[in-house]
Amino acid sequence: MKGIFPIEKFRELRTPFYYYDTKVLRDTLACIKKEIGRYPNYNVHYAVKANANPKVLTIIRESGLGADCVSGGEIRAAIKAGVAANQIVFAGVGKADWEINLGLEYNIFCFNVESIPELEVINELAAAQGKVAKVAFRINPNVGAHTHANITTGLAENKFGISMQDMETVIDVALTMKHVKFIGLHFHIGSQILDMGDFVALCNRVNELQDRLEARHILVEHINVGGGLGIDYDHPNRQPIPDFKSYFSAYATHLKLRPHQTLHFELGRAVTGQCGTLISKVLYVKKGANKQFAILDAGMTDLIRPALYQAHHKMENITSDEAMQTYDVVGPICESSDVFGKAVDLNGVKRGDLIALRSAGAYGEIMASSYNCRELPKGYTSEELV
Numbered sequence: 001m002k003g004i005f006p007i008e009k010f011r012e013l014r015t016p017f018y019y020y021d022t023k024v025l026r027d028t029l030a031c032i033k034k035e036i037g038r039y040p041n042y043n044v045h046y047a048v049k050a051n052a053n054p055k056v057l058t059i060i061r062e063s064g065l066g067a068d069c070v071s072g073g074e075i076r077a078a079i080k081a082g083v084a085a086n087q088i089v090f091a092g093v094g095k096a097d098w099e100i101n102l103g104l105e106y107n108i109f110c111f112n113v114e115s116i117p118e119l120e121v122i123n124e125l126a127a128a129q130g131k132v133a134k135v136a137f138r139i140n141p142n143v144g145a146h147t148h149a150n151i152t153t154g155l156a157e158n159k160f161g162i163s164m165q166d167m168e169t170v171i172d173v174a175l176t177m178k179h180v181k182f183i184g185l186h187f188h189i190g191s192q193i194l195d196m197g198d199f200v201a202l203c204n205r206v207n208e209l210q211d212r213l214e215a216r217h218i219l220v221e222h223i224n225v226g227g228g229l230g231i232d233y234d235h236p237n238r239q240p241i242p243d244f245k246s247y248f249s250a251y252a253t254h255l256k257l258r259p260h261q262t263l264h265f266e267l268g269r270a271v272t273g274q275c276g277t278l279i280s281k282v283l284y285v286k287k288g289a290n291k292q293f294a295i296l297d298a299g300m301t302d303l304i305r306p307a308l309y310q311a312h313h314k315m316e317n318i319t320s321d322e323a324m325q326t327y328d329v330v331g332p333i334c335e336s337s338d339v340f341g342k343a344v345d346l347n348g349v350k351r352g353d354l355i356a357l358r359s360a361g362a363y364g365e366i367m368a369s370s371y372n373c374r375e376l377p378k379g380y381t382s383e384e385l386v
């Protein structure tokens with residue numbers, strides 16, 4: 001065992017694979033529970049899109065969090081892991097009829113609706129099932145977030161949500177419908193946000209919108225502010241548990257929640273990000289004209305974030321104590337974007353060494369693909385490998 005990894009066990013497994021440290025996950029969940037415990041009307045729905053590995057989902061469900069789903073498949077995964085249907089919210093800009101029907105059959109807590117055409121379909125399908133669907137409107141707050149452009153969602157130019165100027169119209173339409181019940185407002189400004197000021201800007205916008213609605217005597221039971229809290233990719237060991245205290249207290253301080261209201265969160269990355277590591281084997285060390293490459297058996301098919309968002313995942317050679325050298329760390333896929341990092345310092349690398357790509361528990365395994373007819377990576381928990 002070097003550091004935090006059971007290397008002897010790793011040697012028995014086919015690489016690449018995801019490794020989930022359940023102590024980190026459980027400690028993270030305990031911290032969330034402790035911090036939201038201070039606010040009786042706060043509720044966290046784990047964003048299943050970040051990681052739907054059944055073992056990970058089950059641990060999250062055991063901690064009592066609900067689920068934020070964006071597809072029928074995610075609703076099924078959440079239900080299978082034991083999440084109560086009345087703790088499931090269902091978001092997404094393009095919900096298919098079968099997915100809406102599934103949500104209705106399970107009587108999920110709420111549909112986060114993104115357009116009038118979608119609202120009409122939900123009303124129709126609910127009528128056919130003889131039900132009333134609870135809906136919240138996802139409002140695009142036009143609040144920027146200091147994060148990568150591909151994961152900013154709350155700007156007017158993004159496809160998500162209903163624009164602020166249409167908010168009252170949409171609510172008026174919903175109030176005329178017999179098979180939907182308007183219960184709340186939903187927001188989400190982006191992901192991997194570390195500047196609490198961005199969340200404060202969202203709170204200010206929510207306050208404005210609430211005042212506007214109250215002037216028209218429209219009362220909202222639930223406010224859902226989405227997710228977005230980021231993690232420290234550069235130093236996964238320094239602060240493995242994100243700063244939930246500052247996060248929730250930013251909302252407690254700045255969001256003017258009415259006494260009867262419940263505040264909902266949809267955290268994904270902050271829950272699972274730091275517990276996961278992609279473990280990969282070095283196939284070859286190749287000398288180039290002016291650099292050397294460490295060629296791994298993991299590629300962008302196993303972890304796409306570096307190729308897609310120029311994301312940085314800290315890399316460590318967990319089987320070498322040799323002096324540091326500099327490598328371009330790449331995968332085997334036939335794409336020049338299949339690069340995990342350039343000029344990365346690693347303990348001297350040789351064929352067969354194991355490289356850990358850290359902070360990969362969110363949007364890692366779940367975004368894997370079988371491009372090049374590759375097998376999907378498996379996921380193991382630390383509890384299985386003792």
Ligand code: LLP
Pocket residue numbers: 047050068091151153187188190191192226227228229266267268269270305309362363
């Ligand atoms: N709620 C909504 C409506 C969302 O769209 C998202 C993420 C979340 C909650 C959860 O956000 P989180 O707490 O994880 O930041 N694949 C990208 C991230 C895409 C996020 C999409 N929406 C990545 O690897 O960085």
